[in-house]
Amino acid sequence: MIDNIDKLIEKLRPRISCTITDTELMAQAKIAHEINKLKREKKAVILAHNYMAPVLFSSIPDFVGDSLELSRKAATTDKDIIIFCGVKFMAETAKLLNPNKLVLLPSLDAGCSLAESITADNVRSLKKQFPGVPVVTYINTYADVKAESDICCTSGNAAAVVESLHADTIIFIPDEYMAKNIARVTHKHVIVPMLNDNETVSLEVDYEKPKDSMIIWNGKCEVHEKFYVDEINHARRKYPGVVILAHPECSPEITEAVDFVGGTTSMINYVEKHQASYYLLLTECAMAENIAALHPDKNILRIYSNRCPHMDRISLENTLFSLQKHRYQIEIHPEIQERARRAITKMLAVG
Ligand code: SF4
Structure with a gap:
């Protein structure tokens, strides 16, 4: 961690000078310096998702990464306070793994279109319709939904989690595109249930517990649904030799058309290890x-400038306020905590 503000500016300038002006850089570096000082005094750890804005990403986190890596860091930290620079479901995961620690999220407006696409009632309805079928829940959900699930997964381990269950049929929620992408990799047949007027689940097709099926939900990431195959074709024409990488929250048409599919950390590793004339990442633009x-x-x-409006809610300013005033504290009902934690720890055991 950099103690001296001049050194911090020196580190940040080459990394972010193309995204902000020099005056802004000085002002942001001052806030980052304040945060780093206070973080030490209060024995806090800052976890930041790969989608954080460049100035925050490069200045204050102790750890950066994807949901899975940050969940693991949250599980092993010895600090008293965890500040999560990410969205609400991520901070909830940190709280589930650290029930006795103070977990803070700098903005309560940092939601997620996937997390908001499904409720605990919806999951109960699915389980009623398909008794005994295990529920795999993407980490991008709230704690009450996780509490209704058998196991969680992230974009980095979804296929491994599905395969670890050795089940003929599974329910995979809530990301429709990710489910279809995972079904392709794991050779499963996709069944799409629908909500009827009174919010109970019905099916498009007859369900007779066929072998190797995934019953899915229709949630979507509002960022990753905005990529199109035409744009991929255009990029290939304009940038010869370009390697195109896509997040599994993109549609199956997109993941079929690109060169590599993986979560954010897999994409970073891919870029680090390969040589290409250009790289194009179909994911959140930060x-x-x-x-x-x-x-x-x-x-x-x-x-592309597909910025996630929820990730964009987190700034250096509100992170400083969060650390100063201990806002906003993540609280989860104890009964939900216990069941949701079980689903997450099962996932962590899979790897
Ligand atoms: S990028 Fe998509 S999945 Fe990630 S937090 Fe934003 S809306 Fe949710």
Whole structure:
């Protein structure tokens, strides 16, 4: 961690000077310096998702990563306070793994379209319709939904989690695109239930517990649903040799058309290990900036500006306020905590 503000500015300038002006850089570095001082005094740890804005990503986190890596860090930290620079379901996961610690989220508006696409009642309805079928829940959900699930997964381990169950049929919620992408990899047949007017689940097809099926939900990430195959074709024509990487929250048409599919950390590892004339990342746009900052030798195309409005709620300003005032504290009902934690720890055991 950098103690001296001049050194912090020196570190940040080459990484983020293309995204903000020098005056802004000085002002942001001052806030980052304040946060780093206070973080030490209060014995806090800052976890930041790969989608954080470049100035935050490069200045205050103790750990950066995807949901799975940050869940693991949250599970092993010895600090008293965890500040989660990410969205609410991530901070909830940190709280589930650290029930006795103070877990703070700098903005309560940092939600997620996937997490908001499904309720605990919806899951109960699915379980009633398909008794005995195990429920795999993507980590991008709230704690009450996780509490209704058998096991969680992240984009990094979803296929491994599905395969670990050795079940003929599973319920996979709530990301429709990820479910279809995982079904392709694990060779499963997809069944799409629908909600009827009174919010109970009905099916498009007759369900007779066929072998190797995934019953899925229709949630979508509002960022990853905005990529199109035409744009991929255009990029390939314009940038010869470009390697295109996509997040599994993108549609199956997109994941079929690209060169590599993986979660955010897999994408970073891919870029680090391969040589290509250009890289195009079909994911939240801050990540391309963050990888480009870390690897100035790589030609990372920045032709999309698909910014997640929820991740964008987290700033250096509200992170400082969060640390100063202990806002906003994540609380989860004890009964929900216990059941949701079980689903997460099962996932962590799979790897
Ligand atoms: S990028 Fe998509 S999945 Fe991630 S927090 Fe934003 S809306 Fe949710």
